[in-house]
Amino acid sequence: MMMKTFPWVAAAAGVALAAYFLKNMPVPQHATGSNDVEDAARKTSVWGSKQRVTGKGRGLIGSLKQGVGRATGNQELQDQGAIDHIGGAVQDAAGELAQAAGQTLHDFNR
Numbered sequence: 584m585m586m587k588t589f590p591w592v593a594a595a596a597g598v599a600l601a602a603y604f605l606k607n608m609p610v611p612q613h614a615t616g617s618n619d620v621e622d623a624a625r626k627t628s629v630w631g632s633k634q635r636v637t638g639k640g641r642g643l644i645g646s647l648k649q650g651v652g653r654a655t656g657n658q659e660l661q662d663q664g665a666i667d668h669i670g671g672a673v674q675d676a677a678g679e680l681a682q683a684a685g686q687t688l689h690d691f692n693r
Contacts, residue, residue, distance in 0.1 A: 599637075621692055627681050628686065631679065633678070634677050635674075635678030638672065638673070638674030639675055642667070644667055645665065646668055648660055648667060
């Protein structure tokens with residue numbers, strides 16, 4: 584059973600890495616207000632992106648653990664998967680909030 588899930592886990596890890604690198608590519612700085620505020624907005628947005636990618640990956644792994652736990656009858660693995668899934672959703676939400684805060688800082692700095 585575990586050998587069938589490995590390609591899916593490897594594919595998910597590859598997608599997460601690709602999303603991380605694509606999301607964190609350098610962006611051109613625009614001539615706006617304070618450079619310090621612009622730098623803070625960029626750092627906040629990048630941190631949010633990292634949290635979202637990590638949270639989505641953690642949630643995916645949690646879902647996989649739940650499925651394997653259900654299939655094998657391992658209640659402990661299923662419970663760990665549920666905790667990871669919820670933790671990933673919370674981490675993704677925190678990242679989304681940070682990205683919104685970064686965008687708001689950028690918009691106010693114009």
